[in-house]
Amino acid sequence: xxxxxxxxxxxxxxxxxxxxxxxxxxxxxxxxxxxxxxxxxxxxxxxxxxxxxxxxxxxxxxxxxxxxxxxxxxxxxxxxxxxxxxxxxxxxxxxxxxxxxxxxxxxxxxxxxxxxxxxxxxxxxxxxxxxxxxxxxxxxxxxxxxxxxxxxxxxxxxxxxxx
Amino acid sequence: xxxxxxxxxxxxxxxxxxxxxxxxxxxxxxxxxxxxxxxxxxxxxxxxxxxxxxxxxxxxxxxxxxxxxxxxxxxxxxxxxxxxxxxxxxxxxxxxxxxxxxxxxxxxxxxxxxxxxxxxxxxxxxxxxxxxxxxxxxxxxxxxxxxxxxxxxxxxxxxxxxxxxxxxxxxxxxxxxxxxxxxxxxxxxxxxxxxxxxxxxxxxxxxxxxxxxxxxxxxxxxxxxxxxxxxxxxxxxxxxxxxxxxxxxxxxxxxxxxxxxxxxxxxxxxxxxxxxxxxxxxxxxxxxxxxxxxxxxxxxxxxxxxxxxxxxxxxxxxxxxxxxxxxxxxxxxxxxxxxxxxxxxxxxxxxxxxxxxxxxxxxxxxxxxxxxxxxxxxxxxxxxxxxxxxxxxxxxxxxxxxxxxxxxxxxxxxxxxxxxxxxxxxxxxxxxxxxxxxxxxxxxxxxxxxxxxxxxxxxxxxxxxxxxxxxxxxxxxxxxxxxxxxxxxxxxxxxxxxxxxxxxxxxxxxxxxxxxxxxxxxxxxxxxxxxxxxxxxxxxxxxxxxxxxxxxxxxxxxxxxxxxxxxxxxxxxxxxxxxxxxxxxxxxxxxxxxxxxxxxxxxxxxxxxxxxxxxxxxxxxxxxxxxxxxxxxxxxxxxxxxxxxxxxxxxxxxxxxxxxxxxxxxxxxxxxxxxxxxxxxxxxxxxxxxxxxxxxxxxxxxxxxxxxxxxxxxxxxxxxxxxxxxxxxxxxxxxxxxxxxxxxxxxxxxxxxxxxxxxxxxxxxxxxxxxxxxxxxxxxxxxxxxxxxxxxx
Numbered sequence: 042x043x044x045x046x047x048x049x050x051x052x053x054x055x056x057x058x059x060x061x062x063x064x065x066x067x068x069x070x071x072x073x074x075x076x077x078x079x080x081x082x083x084x085x086x087x088x089x090x091x092x093x094x095x096x097x098x099x100x101x102x103x104x105x106x107x108x109x110x111x112x113x114x115x116x117x118x119x120x121x122x123x124x125x126x127x128x129x130x131x132x133x134x135x136x137x138x139x140x141x142x143x144x145x146x147x148x149x150x151x152x153x154x155x156x157x158x159x160x161x162x163x164x165x166x167x168x169x170x171x172x173x174x175x176x177x178x179x180x181x182x183x184x185x186x187x188x189x190x191x192x193x194x195x196x197x198x199x200x201x202x203x204x
Numbered sequence: 205x206x207x208x209x210x211x212x213x214x215x216x217x218x219x220x221x222x223x224x225x226x227x228x229x230x231x232x233x234x235x236x237x238x239x240x241x242x243x244x245x246x247x248x249x250x251x252x253x254x255x256x257x258x259x260x261x262x263x264x265x266x267x268x269x270x271x272x273x274x275x276x277x278x279x280x281x282x283x284x285x286x287x288x289x290x291x292x293x294x295x296x297x298x299x300x301x302x303x304x305x306x307x308x309x310x311x312x313x314x315x316x317x318x319x320x321x322x323x324x325x326x327x328x329x330x331x332x333x334x335x336x337x338x339x340x341x342x343x344x345x346x347x348x349x350x351x352x353x354x355x356x357x358x359x360x361x362x363x364x365x366x367x368x369x370x371x372x373x374x375x376x377x378x379x380x381x382x383x384x385x386x387x388x389x390x391x392x393x394x395x396x397x398x399x400x401x402x403x404x405x406x407x408x409x410x411x412x413x414x415x416x417x418x419x420x421x422x423x424x425x426x427x428x429x430x431x432x433x434x435x436x437x438x439x440x441x442x443x444x445x446x447x448x449x450x451x452x453x454x455x456x457x458x459x460x461x462x463x464x465x466x467x468x469x470x471x472x473x474x475x476x477x478x479x480x481x482x483x484x485x486x487x488x489x490x491x492x493x494x495x496x497x498x499x500x501x502x503x504x505x506x507x508x509x510x511x512x513x514x515x516x517x518x519x520x521x522x523x524x525x526x527x528x529x530x531x532x533x534x535x536x537x538x539x540x541x542x543x544x545x546x547x548x549x550x551x552x553x554x555x556x557x558x559x560x561x562x563x564x565x566x567x568x569x570x571x572x573x574x575x576x577x578x579x580x581x582x583x584x585x586x587x588x589x590x591x592x593x594x595x596x597x598x599x600x601x602x603x604x605x606x607x608x609x610x611x612x613x614x615x616x617x618x619x620x621x622x623x624x625x626x627x628x629x630x631x632x633x634x635x636x637x638x639x640x641x642x643x644x645x646x647x648x649x650x651x652x653x654x655x656x657x658x659x660x661x662x663x664x665x666x667x668x669x670x671x672x673x674x675x676x677x678x679x680x681x682x683x684x685x686x687x688x689x690x691x692x693x694x695x696x697x698x699x700x701x702x703x704x705x706x707x708x709x710x711x712x713x714x715x716x717x718x719x720x721x722x723x724x725x726x727x728x729x730x731x732x733x734x735x736x737x738x739x740x741x742x743x744x745x746x747x748x749x750x751x752x753x754x755x756x757x758x759x760x761x762x763x764x765x766x767x768x769x770x771x772x773x774x775x776x777x778x779x780x781x782x783x784x785x786x787x788x789x790x791x792x793x794x795x796x797x798x799x800x801x802x803x804x805x806x807x808x809x810x811x812x813x814x815x816x817x818x819x820x821x822x823x824x825x826x827x828x829x830x831x832x833x834x835x836x837x838x839x840x841x842x843x844x845x846x847x848x849x850x851x852x853x854x855x856x857x858x859x860x861x862x863x864x865x866x867x868x869x870x871x872x873x874x875x876x877x878x879x880x881x882x883x884x885x886x887x888x889x890x891x892x893x894x895x896x897x898x899x900x901x902x903x904x905x906x907x908x909x910x911x912x913x914x915x916x917x918x919x920x921x922x923x924x925x926x927x928x929x930x931x932x933x934x935x936x937x938x939x940x941x942x943x944x945x946x947x948x949x950x951x952x953x954x955x956x957x958x959x960x961x962x963x964x965x966x967x968x969x970x971x972x973x974x975x976x977x978x979x980x981x982x983x984x985x986x987x988x989x990x991x992x993x994x995x996x997x
Contacts, residue, residue: 148415
């Protein structure tokens with residue numbers, strides 16, 4: 042049950058999640074993160090801080106990364122949302138394959154968010170520098186890895202390969 | 205590198221196929237694809253209830269009254285509970301906590317009441333309606349103040365508490381435990397020393413900051429079965445503490461089931477039992493309904509374990525030739541309001557507070573002091589990070605004072621195999637000298653480097669580290685192993701995959717013995733109903749301890765396999781061996797029997813009957829050489845630690861001479877893994893631990909106001925490293941001097957990699973600027989002020 046669902050005023054919104062159309066009832070104060078997790082059942086976006094600091098809840102809205110804890114569900118009406126599940130549906134992306142091979146993640150809690158931030162980067166800039174990669178994932182906190190194996194995998198996925 | 209390790213008949217050569225390779229993580233695909241399920245990702249259906257906790261706004265107060273009536277009437281509320289509902293104590297090493305506060309609250313955030321409602325929002329709203337009247341008392345926030353004569357007693361009944369036999373609480377004081385070490389004659393050694401340096405170092409509190417907050421879902425069903433899904437490092441210990449604390453409700457261990465799916469980071473913060481007992485206790489009041497309790501990020505900071513602060517008074521004596529002769533280390537720990545776990549941090553530090561050095565005369569006093577701050581507890585490094593800051597700063601200063609190179613000084617005094625430890629036992633084999641040499645080489649120690657930027661200077665630093673697992677002397681591990689029809693294997697263990705790669709390494713160990721490839725072995729996270737016992741995933745001990753249990757299970761399975769072959773074909777067991785998932789025979793080259801042909805269905809004899817059947821096995825490991833019994837006044841006579849893992853850290857910094865800004869240009873870290881069962885995962889521990897450690901010294905810091913309230917409980921005000929905040933270059937160095945009793949020679953490395961980070965920065969800052977900073981963190985502001993002070997003379 043989403044946190045606002047006991048409120049009387051519910052709104053019905055249409056969103057596309059990983060290519061599938063959903064019509065869901067949300068309260069005006071419900072954030073997209075809770076709607077995705079509780080109403081759509083996509084658990085890829087994680088709850089880490091609920092104030093936009095940690096990036097665990099990162100999703101793509103029309104291809105652009107956003108923190109779904111800072112977006113009201115009603116604001117997502119009519120948009121296409123991609124979560125990590127959407128990236129992996131037809132098998133791993135090249136980036137994910139490289140991350141797997143690099144043992145990029147440890148606990149893996151930040152992985153869904155970082156996969157999306159890095160996916161967005163490679164869409165916009167297929168040939169990123171180390172600095173570009175650091176900047177792209179600077180809003181996704183990881184406490185385990187020291188980021189090195191993540192950065193390495195994203196660089197390898199770029200057109201120029203690792204550097 | 206020492207070769208030729210053997211264990212219970214295992215191959216004595218290094219020709220391994222699975223261990224020592226950088227296998228891809230067995231949990232990698234789950235995590236990279238989004239399939240990995242954490243506790244909060246499990247669906248519990250429409251019956252799920254949500255809990256919220258009423259917390260004390262005061263650091264120290266007497267509870268005068270609690271009025272829950274309005275909350276009980278609020279929308280969606282199912283149950284409200286207070287301390288009266290659960291007058292039960294619990295604790296890991298010392299039972300000094302109640303589930304909910306009874307008559308007093310002792311830190312800001314302490315749980316006073318709990319509300320269970322049909323939605324999270326309703327639970328939170330109703331919690332605000334619980335009215336608590338307090339009589340506010342003056343909090344004790346400073347550990348040294350708390351042990352002054354006449355200080356208020358935070359736990360007046362301390363002497364009556366139940367605690368482990370290696371704790372020594374001091375009656376009618378705030379000292380919950382006092383670990384003493386007395387070895388040799390320190391006083392005489394200081395008199396005879398050519399040089400003695402005495403100083404004080406301070407270390408604040410730190411937060412673990414696992415990205416996944418604590419979360420627990422508990423359900424007591426109609427048949428009185430209690431199941432708890434929890435983000436935990438310690439499923440069996442949690443089951444034990446739940447069963448013990450709630451024993452008055454009639455639970456036995458068999459009635460309590462703890463299930464721990466993937467956990468989103470632990471670092472010690474999810475060891476033992478903290479908030480989990482609240483949700484579990486509340487669930488007992490709403491039979492048949494699962495109850496979820498998830499901490500907010502704020503609660504994650506102020507109401508789970510914190511790394512304890514410490515004031516370290518250190519005195520070290522040395523001869524002109526550089527020989528260390530005496531160490532006196534007084535550690536005053538700010539252990540917080542409850543020390544049920546934290547007191548063992550204090551104990552561990554006290555046992556090892558000489559650092560990795562050969563010291564004949566030792567006086568260590570490690571004092572666990574109650575304060576009105578949140579409970580201290582386990583944090584990666586377990587006390588060692590804290591005391592190494594002062595100790596390794598001090599060693600640099602002493603070397604300089606006697607005109608010796610700090611690296612040469614360390615090479616001369618570093619503890620090596622056979623040297624006597626502070627409590628009298630002898631040091632295990634170690635690659636310390638190799639670690640020092642390789643680290644020094646990696647940062648070009650001794651080669652002065654000039655910055656190209658006139659506004660900055662370059663500094664280099666070195667620091668050593670050591671750490672032993674801190675555990676009860678009989679902490680043990682167990683494993684079950686079973687073959688499947690296709691010759692693949694399922695292994696159940698109860699260590700936790702915290703991200704360190706434990707599941708992968710367990711698979712590699714079994715693979716090595718049974719020749720079944722790692723990708724045909726599934727090792728899953730624990731469920732206490734079906735997985736065998738593991739004490740906890742802490743202390744960097746599971747690779748070693750559970751690794752031995754898995755190795756034994758694999759060896760047992762192999763002997764059962766050979767036994768079936770012997771029964772049917774008559775070959776002697778010792779002529780059989782495994783190769784590529786097939787049984788082969790040294791005396792009959794034509795014999796070859798693939799495992800998948802018989803590990804479930806057995807083998808048909810010539811008469812048409814069958815032999816064998818499903819191959820299942822088990823293994824367990826408990827250290828049988830340790831004991832925690834020692835003289836309380838001297839610490840001598842016991843053997844509390846199983847072994848030490850050692851290493852060295854070196855950095856090259858660039859510092860802005862005016863602003864004090866620090867850039868870590870290069871960081872090298874060598875750790876003696878005994879044998880790196882998966883080198884890539886060891887490198888992962890080096891990189892991650894180093895970055896976590898650097899953050900504690902460069903900027904992290906829990907700030908409290910003068911009433912004991914935490915001022916920065918969020919990632920905006922308590923910054924942890926982003927992808928920008930990492931060294932330009934990290935040079936990981938793996939040293940391998942085998943641990944004689946380790947699985948294939950391995951010992952743990954998980955915590956060690958952050959221990960040297962703080963002093964190495966302090967030493968490099970001094971090297972660059974000639975200023976010595978003796979309190980953590982060494983922020984840009986502190987460095988700038990120190991530069992200013994120095995220039996003003």
